Amino acid sequence: MSVLKQASPSSVLSDAAATPRPSACPGLLRIVAARDGGICRIKLPGGELSAAQARAIADASTRHAAGVIELTNRANVQVRGVKRGEEAALIAALIDAGLGPMPVNGVASHGNTTAAENAVNAGVASAVDAIVAPAAADDVRNVMISPAAGRDPSALFDTRPLCAELLTMLQSETRFAALSPKFALLLDGGERLARVDHPHDVWLAASQEADGVRFVFGLAGCPPMSAHAGAFTQSQSTASEKPRVNDTGALAAILPSQVPALVRALLLTFLDLAAADATRMRHLLTAHSAEAILHHAQRYLDFPLTQNAKLANWHRVIPADANLRLGAHAQRVPGTWHVGGQPPLGRLDADTLHALATLSQQHGNATLHLTPWQSVLLPDIATHAVPVVLSGLNALGLACEPAQAITHLVACAGSSGCARGLADTKTDALRLAARLPAGVDVHLSGCARSCAAAHCAPYTLLAAAPGLYDFYRRDGRPGFGQCVARQLTIDQAADMLERLVRSDTDA
Ligand code: SF4
Structure with a gap:
């Protein structure tokens, strides 16, 4: 074991640290124009939404937008089709429902007074002027935990309190306003229901040691999986693909109580060292080694970061099972279940949304937990109520079985909602669902930006023209993988999927 040496604090900040970066990403306070109207993204702490907040979003979406609500692949919600001139009223309604970032000077609070009234009380011209200030605090609320955190029987650690602490810290420290809105953290408690294939700028994962739980961590990636504990459980690997094992291991291990200080140190280090055009940790790693980053981070810590040779081979041993997001599964407390369903292509x-709120109030704990698979989980359902909740989800059109083809398809807004889209991915995905081979996961993307999938899907259809797609197969290389055919119709793509799956099965 070697202890990373302590260094003295630097007083020199980079340009990146001093200047907030511009962004085209939607946020609650930054409604971005799209072909079908504005997009307002609402970041949910730990993916959790109270039933009352769900109702507020539903009401606001019909009053100020097109009534279309999307679940995102980072367990957030976005309202589409925001009407021109209604932006401020939508934002105020969402903030009044407690969906905004932490209040600044009491302006963006909620309760008996509205955001607009608070703005007047604070002596500012308008609600929008008042709530623009904490936009950066909204942007940094990017901490991913399992939707079953605290309830998953396999978990090593309940990450919810740590997640809350991290979110408070991210919004409290003004320097973090310089982070990209995409800069994201993963806090993995070792749950079986876990999305551990999305790369994060900093990932931390619970690890059982002889004397208790530690958190190991790494930069710009995912917790490495053992070959027997893959993140994919839905026939997602192909015969030609190597086992999806990341062999970078972990950098170091810390106590759970040290997680907030470590994250703070790593983020300050990023801001100290990153060039103005370096927005993500992977960019920083092209200029600085991980060892140099840890060495710099040490100056912000009052405990030593220790490197352990064994961590170079660390892997997550608990299998991750995405199927647990669907249907009913027992929670840690006997007699309680989480019940989940997936709206077609993540849209409600x-x-x-009102009906889901009602189900959670009548049979659960009056909360909805969103998942990074664009689905929803209702926790704390008593055993006797499981059948009625399942039939309620089915009646609402949510898929609750992994055998349902629609649960294996991801599609971005496509040309109907996005000016960059070269094809109507949503409509084409529904057509493909009718012919999709069992258990095969496919991502349809309207352009190369890949908004709908942060991970690389086994198969990607990249739009080339209306109704035509280039067909990619994941093979371990960066991006979508290998392009195996161009300009296929949806029927031709379905034929090719059948052939490839058959040949993989026969191999
Ligand atoms: S992937 Fe391209 S077409 Fe699809 S939503 Fe993103 S920018 Fe638009």
């Missing part, structure tokens, strides 16, 4: 209307 306002009535469906």
Whole structure:
């Protein structure tokens, strides 16, 4: 074991640290124009939404937008089709529902007074002027935990309190306003229901040691999986693909109580060292070694970061099972279940969101937990209520079985909602669902930006023209993988999927 040496604090900040970076990413306070109207993204702490907040979103989406609500692949929600001139009213309604970032000077608070009234009390011209200030605090709320955190029987650690602490820290420290809105943290408690294939700028994962739980961590990636504990459980690997094992291991291990200080140190280090055009940790790693980054981070810590040779081979041993997001599964407390369903391609209307809120109030704990698979989980359902909740989800059109083809498809907004889209991915995905081979996961992307999938899907259809797609197969290389055919119709893509799956099965 070697202890990373302590260094003295630097008083020199980079340009990146001093200047907030511009962004085209939607946020709650930054509504971005799209072909079908504005997009307002609402970041949910730990993916959790109270039933009352769900109702507020549903009401606001019909009053100020097109009534289309999307679940995102980072367990957040976005309202589409925001009407021109309604932006401030939508933002105020969402903030009044407690969905905004931490209040600044009491302006963006909620309760008996509205955001607009608070703005007047604070002596500012308008609600929008008042709530623009904490936009950066909204942007940094990017901490991913399992939707079953604290409930998953396999978990090593309940990450919810740590997640709350990290979110408070991220919003409290003004320097973090310089982070990209995409800069994201993963806090993995070792749950079986876990999305551990999305790369994060900093990942931390619970690890059982002889004397208790530690958190190991790494930069710009995912917790490495053992070959027997893959993140994919839905026939997602192909015969030609190597086992999806990341062999970078972990950098170091710390106590759970040290997680907030470590994250703070790593983020300050990023801001100290990153060039103005370096927005993500992977960019920093092209200029600085991980060892140099840890060495710099040490100056912000009052405990030593220790490197352990064994951690170079650390792997997550608990299998991750995405199927647990669907249907009913027992929680840690006997007699309680989480019940989940997936709306087609992650989209809901306002009535469906109201109905989900009602189900959670009548049979659960009056919260909805969003998942990074664009689905929803209702926790704390008593055993006797499981059948009624399942039939309620089915009646609302949510898929609750992994055998349902629609749960294996991801599609971005496509040309109907996005000016960059070269094809109507949503409509084409529904057509493909009718012919999709069992258990095969496919991502349809309207352009190369890949908004709908932070991971590389086994198969990607990249739009080339209306109704035509280039067909990619994941093979371990960066991006979508290998392009095996160009300009296929949806029927031709379905034929090719059948052939490839058959040949993989026969191999
Ligand atoms: S992937 Fe391209 S077409 Fe699809 S939503 Fe993103 S920018 Fe638009």
